[in-house]
Amino acid sequence: MxxxxxxxxxxxxxxxxxxxxxxxxxxxxxxxxxxxxxxxELDHARARDAVYSQLETDALVTQLEGIRPGLIRLHSRASDRRQYLLRPDWGRKLNETSREELRNRTAGQAGFDLGIVIADGLSATAINRHAPAVVARLAEEAVRLGWSLAPLCLVEQGRVAVGDEIGHALKAEKLVVLIGERPGLSSPDSMGAYLTYRPEPGLTDEARNCVSNIRPEGLPYEAAVQKLVYLLSEMKARRLSGVQLKDEFDERAGWISSGGSAA
Amino acid sequence: MPFHHRVRNFTYRFDDLRTLLAKATPLRSGDELAGLSAQTAEERVAARMALADLPLKTFLNEAVVPYESDEVTRLILDTHDPEAFAPVAHLTVGDLRNYLLSDLADAETLKSLRMGLTPEMVSAVTKLMRHQDLITVAARCEVVTRFRNTIGLKGRLSTRLQPNHPTDDPQGVAAGIVDGLFYGSGDAVIGINPATDHVRTVIRLVEMIDQIRRRFDIPTQSCVLSHITTTLQAIELGAPVDLVFQSIGGTEAVNASFGVNLALLQEGWEAGRSLNRGTVGSNVMYFETGQGSALSANAHHGVDQQTCEVRAYAVARAFDPLLVNSVVGFIGPEYLYDGKQIIRAGLEDHCCGKLLGLPMGVDICYTNHAEADQDDMDTLLSVLGLAGVTFIMGIPGADDVMLHYQSTSFHDALYLRNQCNLRPAPEFESWLRQMDLMTPEGRLLPVRNHHRLLQAAGL
Structure with a gap:
């Protein structure tokens, strides 16, 4: 031979x-x-596993409660992953139980400067790995800037726009949705952050700004939080978010993006 | 006008033409999401039976999207050619299927029929077709286009070399181009999706590819797939633009969501042609489409996603494109759920595009949240080879590191060329031989260590 x-x-x-x-x-x-x-095949397997991964709720609850007590746990209308994939509209709405829970927990509350929603999106793995570290740093920044922080919300089977309903109920002036992005072959755990000024149901992607690819091999935590705080401050000063904010800053800075792959 | 069909002792009713078309469509998640699908498998076949009995003339009298409010409908009906339609004017949709599959339908017949068929007729007839029918009919069509080479000849398979890079790094892009050229890819176009749609980025990339192309005298064309308004700006600023790209859809509203209309496409077409950069022809447009875009933009008017897609081909053919590409599995599982649905849609899009006279390629692809994998792509690739697909994508290792989806690799194109005995475009094939990259028999040669292409763009 x-x-x-x-x-x-x-x-x-x-x-x-x-x-x-x-x-x-x-x-x-x-x-x-x-x-x-x-x-x-290995990379594709990892990406597939990420799509079907689940939030490690016990660990997340412990860590998030440690950052800001009073975590609110919610679930979208999509009951499982298959429904989530087939009915994007259901992933953007809370189920009845969660709506009720949110109403009860926010009744009579005054508004907050900042709300943070954490949703599994297309990669719970991304949230399991990166959300606590980013939320902790964001919460520190909020304290430093004197911004009141709303109770954190953890959403299962959630898409980006589920934050509109939640942010509105929280009466949050600015909202950050941290969400698992659609896994790429080389990035099964990429987390995205979508920012909205005065969120309310019915907004579209034009109203949001996006910071993408948050993970140590992509945009590391510290840099991501710096960028988020910068954008949030601009949103506050200019009282708007989305395409308008992006257009003005693209010309000067060139690094603010809108859109993304987790919507 | 309602349509009826009786199966045993139950009469199915379909309220109008668009409902009939939607219910007759093979199962796919996008039509279910839109609430347009047949409720049962039997209703689906009943709809097909009713559709089969429908005279083709019906499509000239009933628009699925109103003529008054939609410029794509106006384009379709205003450019319909009664003379070309005459040979099939007396047929039903079912008869048309029989006709297209009969020995009468050769390349010449099908060519003369093009402008007599509307997208809705073509969508309808393909709903009555199995995979082998879609392959048979598509393979009979011949659509040839030219810019710096000749695309679409029988026995040829072209590839778009897609050297995307996450940050548009010129050296990174050049590395992808060199990899592709060594694998014999790039005769349809060297086409980059830019990570950012800035005119500066576009010009930088267009100039970079043009430099490589001229340095090695490569008989192909380049394209940076930015929004048409950005390309127009680049042209105004003197950039060496070969092809003008735009994503398009099948209704005025979906095109509006892409920020375009027919007048703007016309402007882009004229600007592209005014540069006179083609050497063997002047097809300057490159369009991309995909089932589900209309629903995604909430612009489908109750029309099924396949029919919306084929209407986009009417938009494309108004501008004599060099290339049209259905990005079939890119949009996600809410429109095409799994490998089976993606494969069906890929064959439909290719066949419908060819029937309407388009140089139809397919981005054979999937995202990681679709129920699909490389085996499904191999199947679609192979059957599209049988169907005579004009071009496919060539991406290093099938992994697009900027758009995060999987398409076909340079290896995949070699596989299809070898298995189906296909060659690249003739001008490009000669160039590959001159560069010692291919044998006269069409075999790829091993690349020597210091091949001069490695000097491309100073790498």
């Missing part, structure tokens, strides 16, 4: 220094070599 060594890489492998893309993977015939095939 002849010795056979398929080309696991290509002579231009050094170009990988310039891009995270899967270049120079080699080939056997016209096909992908075994190693590259299995690496891809």
């Amino acid at each position: 002849n010795a056979f060594t398929p080309a696991d890489t290509d002579p231009w492998l050094f170009l990988q220094a310039h891009t995270p893309a899967r270049i120079a993977r080699g080939r056997t015939g016209h096909s992908l070599p075994t190693r590259a095939l299995l690496e891809f």
